[in-house]
Amino acid sequence: MFDTALTLADLGFLAKGAAMTLAVTAVSVLAGTVLGILFGVIRNQAGPYWSMPLTFLLDIFRSVPLLIQLVLGNALQSIMKLGWAPFTTSCVVLSLYTAAYCTEIVRGGISSVPATTRRAARSLGMTWWQDMRYIVAPLATRVSLPAWIGLTLGVMKDSALVLWLGLIELLRASQILVTRLQEPLFILLICGAIYFIISFPIARLGGSLERRWSND
Amino acid sequence: MIEIENVRKSFGQLEVLKGINLTVEKGEVLTIIGGSGSGKSTLLTCINGLETIDGGRIVVDGTDVHAKGTDLNKLRRKLGIVFQQFNAFPHLTVLENVMLAPVKVLGQSKAEAEAMAVRQLTHVGLGDKLKVYPSRMSGGQQQRMAIARALAMSPAYMLFDEVTSALDPQLVGEVLDTLRMLASEGMTMICVTHEMKFAREVSDRVAFFHKGVMAEIAPPEALFGAPKDADLKTFLAATH
Numbered sequence: 001m002f003d004t005a006l007t008l009a010d011l012g013f014l015a016k017g018a019a020m021t022l023a024v025t026a027v028s029v030l031a032g033t034v035l036g037i038l039f040g041v042i043r044n045q046a047g048p049y050w051s052m053p054l055t056f057l058l059d060i061f062r063s064v065p066l067l068i069q070l071v072l073g074n075a076l077q078s079i080m081k082l083g084w085a086p087f088t089t090s091c092v093v094l095s096l097y098t099a100a101y102c103t104e105i106v107r108g109g110i111s112s113v114p115a116t117t118r119r120a121a122r123s124l125g126m127t128w129w130q131d132m133r134y135i136v137a138p139l140a141t142r143v144s145l146p147a148w149i150g151l152t153l154g155v156m157k158d159s160a161l162v163l164w165l166g167l168i169e170l171l172r173a174s175q176i177l178v179t180r181l182q183e184p185l186f187i188l189l190i191c192g193a194i195y196f197i198i199s200f201p202i203a204r205l206g207g208s209l210e211r212r213w214s215n216d
Numbered sequence: 217m218i219e220i221e222n223v224r225k226s227f228g229q230l231e232v233l234k235g236i237n238l239t240v241e242k243g244e245v246l247t248i249i250g251g252s253g254s255g256k257s258t259l260l261t262c263i264n265g266l267e268t269i270d271g272g273r274i275v276v277d278g279t280d281v282h283a284k285g286t287d288l289n290k291l292r293r294k295l296g297i298v299f300q301q302f303n304a305f306p307h308l309t310v311l312e313n314v315m316l317a318p319v320k321v322l323g324q325s326k327a328e329a330e331a332m333a334v335r336q337l338t339h340v341g342l343g344d345k346l347k348v349y350p351s352r353m354s355g356g357q358q359q360r361m362a363i364a365r366a367l368a369m370s371p372a373y374m375l376f377d378e379v380t381s382a383l384d385p386q387l388v389g390e391v392l393d394t395l396r397m398l399a400s401e402g403m404t405m406i407c408v409t410h411e412m413k414f415a416r417e418v419s420d421r422v423a424f425f426h427k428g429v430m431a432e433i434a435p436p437e438a439l440f441g442a443p444k445d446a447d448l449k450t451f452l453a454a455t456h
Contacts (some may be wrong), residue, residue, distance in 0.1 A: 124369060159434040
């Protein structure tokens with residue numbers, strides 16, 4: 001009844017693609033989050049006027065389609081003779097793309113902490129940094145977490161676009177198999193299942209952290 | 217000693233403090249009364265350097281608060297302040313709320329800070345709430361926690377900025393009792409308040425602020441019994 005030409009080696013090929021998706025996502029989300037926290041704090045500290053250049057730059061990364069950013073980024077690195085591998089270019093572009101969204105999440109999280117609470121912290125003799133570290137960071141994290149989880153899952157799926165730079169990630173690996181085996185439905189089903197298997201723990205992690213923090 | 221000399225402060229075009237002169241001695245309880253917008257709360261936030269001033273100076277134990285080079289974080293350790301809003305740190309338990317600054321700012325050991333926190337929380341009647349999160353407590357309890365949190369830094373002065381104004385009427389008493397207790401223990405306090413009965417009971421002196429000016433300052437019997445300033449008379453008539 002059910003018959004497929006898909007071999008164990010093909011599944012291994014898909015797994016390698018999935019590993020590439022994970023690697024690109026992990027690097028981009030990590031770097032993008034670090035940059036996003038930095039930019040978010042800068043935007044919050046500097047106020048709307050002084051952070052205008054930064055805001056404008058980040059708006060570009062948020063409004064230009066990722067595919068165009070990837071292609072232009074790749075062209076730019078080649079014009080500038082940087083000699084980056086497609087993996088590096090992909091990670092740099094995706095990191096900036098992630099950072100642009102993460103900045104807004106962080107900024108929103110920081111502004112959700114009441115000024116009066118921060119004033120109380122400073123009144124106890126805490127420095128700006130101690131207030132940030134022990135009061136603002138934990139409270140802002142609680143507020144920002146759901147949006148950040150959403151961003152991470154989004155970036156993981158968007159990372160499929162790096163196939164345009166020649167990287168064989170999960171979706172590209174599936175396409176190659178579809179072309180060869182002509183079993184699009186079955187292979188895309190497996191591909192989708194793998195995406196789900198990767199995403200599910202991240203979504204659950206978010207849920208369990210939210211529950212842990214709900215006591216206060 | 218807190219010396220306030222000709223202090224001026226404006227928010228934009230609005231001058232909220234028009235040259236305030238005031239000295240608070242060690243062990244004194246001073247209450248400040250007056251209508252809203254009279255500048256009384258602003259003065260408190262100027263004393264601990266949360267607000268800058270536009271003229272004059274404020275000297276706390278010989279340290280000019282607004283001078284360049286004054287370490288405000290260090291100065292604030294001796295100036296405890298409690299605000300109208302309770303400002304609990306919602307992600308920390310009551311005990312952790314009180315322990316945080318002594319550990320991070322004063323560098324006390326956890327054990328040392330915990331012993332101090334338990335002592336202060338017991339003192340304000342929250343000895344049984346140590347592991348509770350602030351959101352599970354009433355406003356009066358949260359405000360008493362804020363008082364314990366300030367006391368845990370062993371401040372030389374306590375500033376209270378309308379600490380009962382955001383409380384339900386039936387919770388005001390427990391917070392005022394805590395303030396009475398501190399006053400009777402000899403704590404130097406400046407209380408901005410709308411509670412006239414309280415001001416009359418605990419104060420060594422009461423100051424009346426009106427439109428950015430300290431219109432009258434006197435011991436409570438004199439200020440409430442025989443007010444001289446016309447605005448003060450109107451104010452007292454309205455609040456009785």
